[in-house]
Amino acid sequence: MRRLPVYFLLDTSGSMYGEPIQALNNALSGMINALRSDPQALDSLWISIITFDREVNEICPLTELAMFQLPEISCPQSGPTHTGKALEILYEKVQVDIIKSTPSQKGDWKPLFFLFTDGKPNDLLVYRNMIPKIKSLNFGAIICCAAGALADDSLLKELTNDVVHLDNADTTTLKQFFKWVSETIEQGSKSQGTGESVALPPPPSEITLVI
């Protein structure tokens, strides 16, 4: 009935070229397969993937998990990171995609938003401009993942408190990160504690959560 929309914004700027983009593709397909083996996720999850470098591409519009086909993600050999522009596209898409509750129809669950980047926004002005707008969309969670030494945690912290820093973007680290992402997505269907609900499951020990 209700859908749980999940948006992935993935950095495909020049610095991802080579091994990192391979690792990202690998980890993503691992995550999609894990989700496609989970009957609860299949019941409600809708996924969208947007990549950004100089250009922003909605490579997968919001699609039901069972129908979802993961394309191979590629990136240019060099070029800037237009994170701000990506947020602009996200802002537009979310407004069109999300089914809002009306008195006669149940709306979607609050969408989740995962941002993965290995650098810092080259369009800082646009980026900062978009932050309040993105926040106004009322996401269920915004989680940023900064991979490698060049990623700037403090800029990401302006967008959300949940910033995960990965020391590098190799296959093992990314796999673990996306496993954690799928656990975060699946959380709603698990047993609930008697106390206040915790927003995120503990991240795997190899990842530093910047809070």
Add this chain to the structure above:
Amino acid sequence: MSIKTVKSTITGNTYQYIDNGDPKSGTAKNVYFSPDRKYVVAIFKEKQDHNQKERLKKITTDYLSRIKNNEGGNYYLDEIYRWPTDIIEDNGQTGIIVPIYNSKFFFNKGYANQDLIKGEEKNGKWFASASFRNKLFPLNLDQSELGKWLNYFQICVNLSRGVKKMHQMGLSHSDLSYNNVLVDPLTGSACMIDLDGLVVPGVFQAEVIGTADFIAPEVLASKHLGKTDPNRKLPNRLTDLHALACLIYMYLLHRHPLKGGKVHDLDTEKDDLLSMGEKALFVEHPTNKINKIKLNQIKKWDKYWADTDKLPYTITGPYLSKLFEKAFIDGLHNPMQRPTADEWEIALLKTTDLMQQCLNPLCDQKWYVFDNSNTPKCPFCDTKHKGTLPVLDFYYQFKPTVWKPENHRLMVYNNQYLFQWHVDRNITRNEKLSAAQKVPVGYFTFHNNKWVFVNQKLTSLKDLTEDKEIAIGEMLEITDNKKILLSKEEGGRVILITLANK
């Protein structure tokens, strides 16, 4: 990879497990397999405090022996529960020994079109949900995994017995959901897992409020209150009964009893809290229709089962319909009214006596419950029944010469068996039956264009209408309005035959 040996803190027994550095892992435990794959060693990630250890001890000693030493002990321990049997200590960490899951609870094939979940566990959700049964759904389950409608009644019987036994022992599950039940439709099996979290009265309070979809309305409606507030409702025996009713409804009808079209709040979270909690309303409430499922708002994969006009809860027959009404109308906000696990078990078993095989070989459900009409048809594929259908109503002797109806009926189909629990009022059909009591006493068959009953074991069977004794090895013809005495012994029943669909 290495084999480790660990020692019980209770019995001194030793256990072995294979540590390959990559255990199966849940939220609370890491799980390792024994070299002979008969049991697993499940080690808690967090240190267990005194109370938690006390609880584990009670579960693995007192409660285990109570199950073991009572009637049906083997049935419960082999079939219905994966009950922890011992506690171990390993480098300061606490662990439990649990018998390994039966191999029938792993997918042989899984999805029809790919191998992604082949060999994975059969979590109950796969079989509660409607999408996976829809052949057009891209990830539909293979037909060989789905079983027949009759199997889902068996699953529910097993589940009800599992809950019944816990409640008899004074335990409540407190987090009953499809995640904690493995299901195998092919054999009609259900197995309750993850039992180390049981609420043991006096020792341990509930740590969880349950899993979305199964949390009782009163628990959700009071969730904002502090744990010590007198109005705060935490999981207990009666909330288990709500979860059980939801599970049974979902396994039989593949939709949720409370998730309908009514919007209570424009905020999704608030709306959900209200529609499952304080404002919860049965989607098939006979008079208050505001929460009826709106088919145009349902995922296309789920529409078939979501259609409550085409497949209302009443297709589950008279006994279960009554219990669904008790659970979701009378008892939804009045926990004391909820049917007990025992009532569910009895109603489910009686319903299986009303089931008929669909004559359409392509029918997906293959079985349906006789609708008490003179022209029965399958509600799933609309195929009409061809030929006469004998309906047997049971009567018991109230006092000499006065026989009263039992409110129990048996539908006859070709090659159907009759059992002791039909014949003798003193025998209840439950897990305590001995092997001898499970042997049929005779069978019905359609022979030379006539319905007959062949007597295999009944020593005092009598055709009252024709005033004729029927010896073992003989048969009697089943005709309209005939009365038959099944046994002259105390408790022996009389059956009255009606031929439907003439």
